[in-house]
Amino acid sequence: xxxxxxxxxxxxxxxxxxxxxxxxxxxxxxxxxxxxxxxxxxLLAGGASGAAAAxxxxxxxxxxxxxxxxxxxPFHGPHQAGITTPLQAAGHFAxxxxxxGAGRKEAAALLKRWSATARELSEGKAAASGTGxxxxxxxxxxxxxxxxGRTFFDRTGLAARRPAGLAPxxxxxxxxxxxxxxxxxxxxxxxxxxxxxAFDALRTLQRRAGDAAxxxxxxxxxxxxxxxxxxxxxxxxxxGQVDGTNNPRPEDPDFDGHVFVPAxxxxxxxxxxxxxxxxxxxxxxxxxDHLSRERQERVIGRRRSDGAPLSGGEETTPVDMNxxxxxxxxxxxxxxxxxxxxxxxxxxxxxxxxxxxxxxxxLDTGDxxxxxAGLLFVAWQADPLKGFVPVQRKLDRGDGLSRxxxxxxxxxxxxxxxxxxxxxxxxxxxxx
Amino acid sequence: xxxxxxxxxxxxxxxxxxxxxxxxxxxxxxxxxxxxxxxxxxLLAGGASGAAAAxxxxxxxxxxxxxxxxxxxPFHGPHQAGITTPLQAAGHFAxxxxxxGAGRKEAAALLKRWSATARELSEGKAAASGTGxxxxxxxxxxxxxxxxGRTFFDRTGLAARRPAGLAPxxxxxxxxxxxxxxxxxxxxxxxxxxxxxAFDALRTLQRRAGDAAxxxxxxxxxxxxxxxxxxxxxxxxxxGQVDGTNNPRPEDPDFDGHVFVPAxxxxxxxxxxxxxxxxxxxxxxxxxDHLSRERQERVIGRRRSDGAPLSGGEETTPVDMNxxxxxxxxxxxxxxxxxxxxxxxxxxxxxxxxxxxxxxxxLDTGDxxxxxAGLLFVAWQADPLKGFVPVQRKLDRGDGLSRxxxxxxxxxxxxxxxxxxxxxxxxxxxxx
Numbered sequence: 001x002x003x004x005x006x007x008x009x010x011x012x013x014x015x016x017x018x019x020x021x022x023x024x025x026x027x028x029x030x031x032x033x034x035x036x037x038x039x040x041x042x043l044l045a046g047g048a049s050g051a052a053a054a055x056x057x058x059x060x061x062x063x064x065x066x067x068x069x070x071x072x073x074p075f076h077g078p079h080q081a082g083i084t085t086p087l088q089a090a091g092h093f094a095x096x097x098x099x100x101g102a103g104r105k106e107a108a109a110l111l112k113r114w115s116a117t118a119r120e121l122s123e124g125k126a127a128a129s130g131t132g133x134x135x136x137x138x139x140x141x142x143x144x145x146x147x148x149g150r151t152f153f154d155r156t157g158l159a160a161r162r163p164a165g166l167a168p169x170x171x172x173x174x175x176x177x178x179x180x181x182x183x184x185x186x187x188x189x190x191x192x193x194x195x196x197x198a199f200d201a202l203r204t205l206q207r208r209a210g211d212a213a214x215x216x217x218x219x220x221x222x223x224x225x226x227x228x229x230x231x232x233x234x235x236x237x238x239x240g241q242v243d244g245t246n247n248p249r250p251e252d253p254d255f256d257g258h259v260f261v262p263a264x265x266x267x268x269x270x271x272x273x274x275x276x277x278x279x280x281x282x283x284x285x286x287x288x289d290h291l292s293r294e295r296q297e298r299v300i301g302r303r304r305s306d307g308a309p310l311s312g313g314e315e316t317t318p319v320d321m322n323x324x325x326x327x328x329x330x331x332x333x334x335x336x337x338x339x340x341x342x343x344x345x346x347x348x349x350x351x352x353x354x355x356x357x358x359x360x361x362x363l364d365t366g367d368x369x370x371x372x373a374g375l376l377f378v379a380w381q382a383d384p385l386k387g388f389v390p391v392q393r394k395l396d397r398g399d400g401l402s403r404x405x406x407x408x409x410x411x412x413x414x415x416x417x418x419x420x421x422x423x424x425x426x427x428x429x430x431x432x
Numbered sequence: 433x434x435x436x437x438x439x440x441x442x443x444x445x446x447x448x449x450x451x452x453x454x455x456x457x458x459x460x461x462x463x464x465x466x467x468x469x470x471x472x473x474x475l476l477a478g479g480a481s482g483a484a485a486a487x488x489x490x491x492x493x494x495x496x497x498x499x500x501x502x503x504x505x506p507f508h509g510p511h512q513a514g515i516t517t518p519l520q521a522a523g524h525f526a527x528x529x530x531x532x533g534a535g536r537k538e539a540a541a542l543l544k545r546w547s548a549t550a551r552e553l554s555e556g557k558a559a560a561s562g563t564g565x566x567x568x569x570x571x572x573x574x575x576x577x578x579x580x581g582r583t584f585f586d587r588t589g590l591a592a593r594r595p596a597g598l599a600p601x602x603x604x605x606x607x608x609x610x611x612x613x614x615x616x617x618x619x620x621x622x623x624x625x626x627x628x629x630a631f632d633a634l635r636t637l638q639r640r641a642g643d644a645a646x647x648x649x650x651x652x653x654x655x656x657x658x659x660x661x662x663x664x665x666x667x668x669x670x671x672g673q674v675d676g677t678n679n680p681r682p683e684d685p686d687f688d689g690h691v692f693v694p695a696x697x698x699x700x701x702x703x704x705x706x707x708x709x710x711x712x713x714x715x716x717x718x719x720x721d722h723l724s725r726e727r728q729e730r731v732i733g734r735r736r737s738d739g740a741p742l743s744g745g746e747e748t749t750p751v752d753m754n755x756x757x758x759x760x761x762x763x764x765x766x767x768x769x770x771x772x773x774x775x776x777x778x779x780x781x782x783x784x785x786x787x788x789x790x791x792x793x794x795l796d797t798g799d800x801x802x803x804x805a806g807l808l809f810v811a812w813q814a815d816p817l818k819g820f821v822p823v824q825r826k827l828d829r830g831d832g833l834s835r836x837x838x839x840x841x842x843x844x845x846x847x848x849x850x851x852x853x854x855x856x857x858x859x860x861x862x863x864x
Contacts, residue, residue, distance in 0.1 A: 068659035089521070089627070089657055131721060132672015132736050133789075136661040194660035195521065196668055199791055203803065207721065215801045218793050225521055225657055227500035228626035229568040236628055240564015289563060289639065304564050357565075359631055360792070361650050369647045371635065 068193050068226050069138035075119040077418040078272040079260060080425065082143035083354070083380050084250055087223040087235055088191035090198040091356040093278060093376060094206070095149070095184025095411060096213035104156040108430040110186075110212040111146065115424035117208050118144035121201050129207055134200035140193040142201055146425045147187035147276050147413030155185055161429065163267055165275050165384050166414050172396040174407055181280065181409035184216040189276070189378065191356075193226055217409070219280060221356025221376040234307060234315065238357050238373050239288055239404075241300055242307030245315055246342065248350055258387070259352050259380050261417070269428035272417030274380045277351075277388040280358070280409035283374035288404045299400045301336030309338065335400035346394055351379040351387035374405070384412060500625050500658055501570035507551040509850040510704040511692060512857065514575035515786070515812050516682055519655045519667060520623035522630040523788040525710060525808060526638070527581070527616025527843065528645035536588040540862040542618075542644040543578065547856035549640050550576035553633050561639055566632035572625045574633055578857045579619035579708050579845025587617055593861065595699055595846050597707050597816050604828040606839055613712065613841035616648040621708070621810065623788075625658055649841070651712060653788025653808040666739060666747065670789050670805050671720055671836075673732055674739030677747050678774065680782055690819070691784050691812050693849070701860035704849030706812045709783075709820040712790070712841035715806035720836045731832045733768030741770065767832035778826055783811040783819035806837070816844060 073081045098107060124139035126132070153162035188205060192198040206215060223235055234244045248258050256262075263271040288296065293304055301319065302309055311320035311331040319338055323331040332339050343350045356376045362369035381387025395402060419425045505513045530539060556571035558564070585594035620637060624630040638647060655667055666676040680690050688694075695703040720728065725736055733751065734741050743752035743763040751770055755763040764771050775782045788808045794801035813819025827834060848858045 068657055069661050090654070130672075131670065131717070132725075133668050133670050135668060135672060135737065136663045137656065138660070140657070140660050194657045195654035196656055196670070196789065197660065199670060199789070199805070203717070203721075215794060218801075220791065220793070222522070222627035224569065224628055225500055225572070225626040227659070228570065228572045228629065229501055231568045236565050236567060238563065238565050238628075238631060240562075240567060285563070285635070289635075293564075305567065357628065357631070359652060361652070362647060369650075373631070 069140050070124075071141045071193065072124060072139040073122055073141050073143050075115075075122045075144075075419070076421050076423075079274070079418045080143075080145045080415060081122065081418070082145035082189050082191055083259065083274055083352070083415070085141065085143050085191065087354060087356075088141055088143070088198075089193045089223055089225045090191065090195040091221045091223070091376065092188070092190040092198055092202045092218065093221070093378075094188045094190075094202060094218040095216040096186040096188070096209060097216050098152070098155045098185050098213050099211055102155070102212050104158065104430060106212045107152070107156050107186075108427070110209060111426045111430060112424040113208050113210075114144075114146065114188075114205055115419055117205055118146075118201075118425075121197075121204065126200075130204045131200045133196045134194075137194050137197050140197040142192040142197055143190070144201060144205065145189040145276075145415060147189070147415040148426065148429075149184050149187060149411060149413050151183065152185040156430070158429065161267065163265075163270055163414055165261075166412060167385075169277070169384070169410060169412055170389065170393070172392055172407065174396055174402050174405065175410070176406050176408055177410050178408055181217045181219070183411050186213060187276070187278070187411060187413040195222075219358060219376055219409075221358040223356055235355075237355075237375055238283055238285065238359070239296070240304055241296075242302065242304075242315060243355070244353055245302070245307050246319075246338070247354075248352055257382060258350050259382060261382050267429075269416050269426065269432060270414060274382065274415045275384045275387070276411075276413045276415050277377075277379045277381070277384060278409075278411040278413070279375075279377040279407050281375045281377050282372065282406045282408050284404045284406065285371050285373060298333050299335075299337060299404070301332045301338030310336075333400065335398055337395075337399050337401040340394050340399045341391055346390050349386055349390040351381040351391065354378050354380060380415075501572050502556075503573045503625065504556060504571040505554055505573050505575050507547075507554045507576075507851070508853050508855075511850045512575075512577045512705070512847060513554065513850075514577035514621050514623055515691065515706055515784070515847070517573065517575050517623065519786060519788075520573050520575070520630075521625045521655055521657045522623070522627040523653045523655070523808065524620070524622040524630055524634045524650065525653070525810075526620045526622075526634060526650040527648040528618040528620070528641060529648050530584070530587045530617050530645050531643055534587070534644050536590065536862060538644045539584070539588050539618075540859070542641060543858045543862060544856040545640050545642075546576075546578065546620075546637055547851055549637055550578075550633075550857075553629075553636065558632075562636045563632045565628045566626075569626050569629050572629040574624040574629055575622070576633060576637065577621040577708075577847060579621070579847040580858065580861075581616050581619060581843065581845050583615065584617040588862070590861065593699065595697075595702055597693075598844060598846050599817075601709070601816070601842060601844050602821065602825070604824055604839065606828055606834050606837065607842070608838050608840055609842050610840055613649045613651070615843050618645060619708070619710065619843060619845040627654075651790060651792075651808055651841075653790040655788055667787075669787075669807055670715055670717065670791070671728070672736055673728075674734065674736075674747060675787070676785060677734070677739050678751075678770070680784055689814060690782050691814060693814050699861075701848050701858065701864060702846060706814065706847045707816050707819070708843075708845045708847050709809075709811045709813070709816060710841075710843040710845070711807075711809040711839050713807045713809050714804065714838045714840050716836045716838065717803050717805060730765050731767075731769060731836070733764045733770030742768075765832065767830055769827075769831050769833040772827050772831045773823055778822050781818055781822040783813040783823065785809065785811050812847075 073085050122139050122142045126135055150166045153159045190198055190201050234242050237243045248255050259274055261270045261273045297303055307315035309319040311323035321332055325331055355378050358376050359373040361372055363372045379388050416426045505517050554571050554574045558567055582598045585591045622630055622633050666674050669675045680687050691706055693702045693705045729735055739747035741751040743755035753764055757763055787810050790808050791805040793804055795804045811820050851857045
């Protein structure tokens with residue numbers, strides 16, 4: 001089919017996670033985000049950081065319902081919002097290309113407009129040019145994160161300052177990439193705990209692009225609604241699997257080293273920034289759902305019910321890669337996803353995965369409709385060559401899960417450090 | 433419309449889990465839903481009904497966050513769930529056609545399977561054939577509502593029992609209907625406050641269709657996340673307008689008469705049931721958003737900020753259709769949506785509008801991308817000839833809003849009364 005799909009040029013669709021208390025707007029933030037952006041937290045009541053924040057998250061009592069709208073995530077800080085922010089219920093991704101004739105000056109003006117708009121919206125102020133659909137709601141943990149694609153540097157005459165990390169990703173055998181839905185000069189990640197707030201932000205930012213940039217592609221995704229589960233930190237994906245258990249955590253001593261570009265890496269505008277790898281990964285759910293739960297679990301290496309590794313323990317128990325079953329076989333199969341993706345299988349390579357699920361109706365395969373659904377995969381890392389690239393190379397060769405996946409779109413973006421008060425995102429590049 | 437506009441939706445997603453707090457699953461339901469389905473409310477703590485429930489809703493303290501997952505809506509009752517249930521954050525609509533060769537017997541078996549599955553899921557039990565994506569979450573106010581299209585009665589040999597209300601809708605001048613995304617033998621409305629729960633229900637029900645029915649079309653939508661706003665009963669749509677103010681309310685004395693088919697209408701299986709008119713209404717947002725706020729407000733007849741009629745007062749103040757401004761012009765313009773759609777303009781015709789917004793990315797018009805976004809309009813009524821049809825006829829001729837809308841898909845479905853304990857939806861038709 002599906003008629004549902006046929007009129008669309010771009011994918012779509014949307015809805016995930018929070019904590020806070022009382023009705024004082026923005027008096028408390030969700031603490032994982034707070035931990036990651038502690039220095040930024042002008043709005044953060046306490047100075048919680050690192051391990052303390054993570055602990056607080058686990059033990060925090062459920063917050064009242066109205067905090068979902070009142071929660072705000074600071075726009076300014078050493079890192080952009082939306083990287084360590086807890087997953088939101090609704091997300092949009094959009095790429096823009098600079099318009100013909102637009103260069104560095106127009107890009108700078110655009111980033112200035114966009115930053116001002118993103119700040120306003122993340123404080124719950126309705127933009128003058130807004131749609132009105134966010135009225136009545138608070139900021140609902142809105143974040144907007146901006147990234148620059150490889151081509152951005154050519155278009156702005158800044159090719160000499162293009163960071164090494166933006167080298168094109170290698171081709172992988174499982175790729176079936178659609179160039180029209182890949183790459184782009186500029187990349188936006190929008191997340192909020194309310195779908196109308198997220199829509200308003202997307203539309204307002206698109207309109208404020210004015211004549212400077214043209215939408216290239218746009219996709220929408222979702223995660224759990226805050227409060228729909230007591231599970232504290234990990235998400236579920238559309239395969240039904242707990243997703244994100246092995247993510248680096250803000251309280252890990254080497255968290256920043258894995259996720260954020262260090263200040264001494266040579267490009268001041270990128271200090272405190274990150275690289276985002278974005279992939280639209282369609283899940284072949286019709287095939288997957290026909291496997292028994294036991295076979296699904298062997299493919300992943302974890303129990304579906306609670307995410308515990310098949311080597312024993314509970315979700316957060318370290319995976320014992322050598323554990324043998326009574327018959328001498330490995331508890332974690334040689335091609336289990338959890339083994340092939342593990343840092344210890346990849347020379348310590350790791351990344352912060354922070355994805356949204358998507359569901360864009362159904363595709364007509366000629367053999368009946370199959371869900372056009374899966375993961376809008378987002379991975380954050382200080383260096384793609386020490387994060388996504390080695391892990392995906394390994395997965396591409398040896399992951400039992402890969403036959404249930406199709407990578408349909410891809411992008412790699414350099415994400416500047418957070419804007420300081422009075423600054424816009426990317427200013428140190430564009431005016432530096 | 434468009435019903436769209438006046439889509440004064442119904443008792444919107446309230447912040448109002450009224451009763452206890454804490455974590456006893458399903459000990460508290462949101463009370464507007466409870467009021468509408470009071471007889472059904474085996475799970476309702478008190479016997480609140482009508483006005484009392486509405487009052488409780490307005491005054492209720494915010495419910496704890498975790499109630500979003502724990503909230504359950506009873507499957508059994510005099511009416512199907514999902515009609516008077518407060519709007520949920522995520523929704524799916526799907527139509528199925530009976531498979532070639534399938535008839536009444538297969539339809540009965542299908543409805544039996546689907547009802548059993550819908551009941552399990554709405555109690556928060558993961559179906560054995562489920563995707564796993566709802567694990568960890570509670571029922572999250574999941575509802576599944578089943579309807580029968582005109583063709584269903586031919587396919588099942590029940591044409592003689594097809595109710596008069598299923599006469600084809602007239603053509604309207606603003607229609608640009610896509611037949612492949614319209615109609616269908618069977619119609620499902622799925623709503624939940626968590627997008628993964630809603631997805632799991634859609635996919636599980638589709639898989640349980642087995643060989644009996646084939647997906648015809650499917651669309652997805654959204655509304656505010658519970659707790660993202662304090663606004664108690666009305667929604668916002670993507671035009672930024674408060675939507676649903678003029679909906680009939682469960683506490684109105686003639687609510688049931690407008691919404692539910694009476695027991696003496698001649699078809700026992702339809703008693704307590706309703707007719708659903710479903711329309712995919714694309715909003716021409718690029719055009720709309722270029723109007724000034726003042727012009728937008730004149731088109732609607734209400735203030736954007738708070739939904740108050742331009743004749744004065746606040747949102748719930750009755751519209752004064754005769755109010756004149758200082759210059760002698762009408763405060764509510766002759767073609768204002770609120771005037772043309774009003775029951776008093778349509779011989780008292782009214783319906784319960786309970787819609788979801790949708791956003792399916794962008795359409796390429798050749799002149800740049802325009803949002804493929806708008807309203808998945810759903811109107812509930814005891815008789816379409818006294819609800820949607822006269823109102824839409826009037827709107828089609830005289831509504832200033834209609835030039836900003838395109839009706840792209842349409843369906844009319846007879847929605848059986850609720851299943852009693854031990855019964856499945858439609859049993860009294862299929863086995864009667």
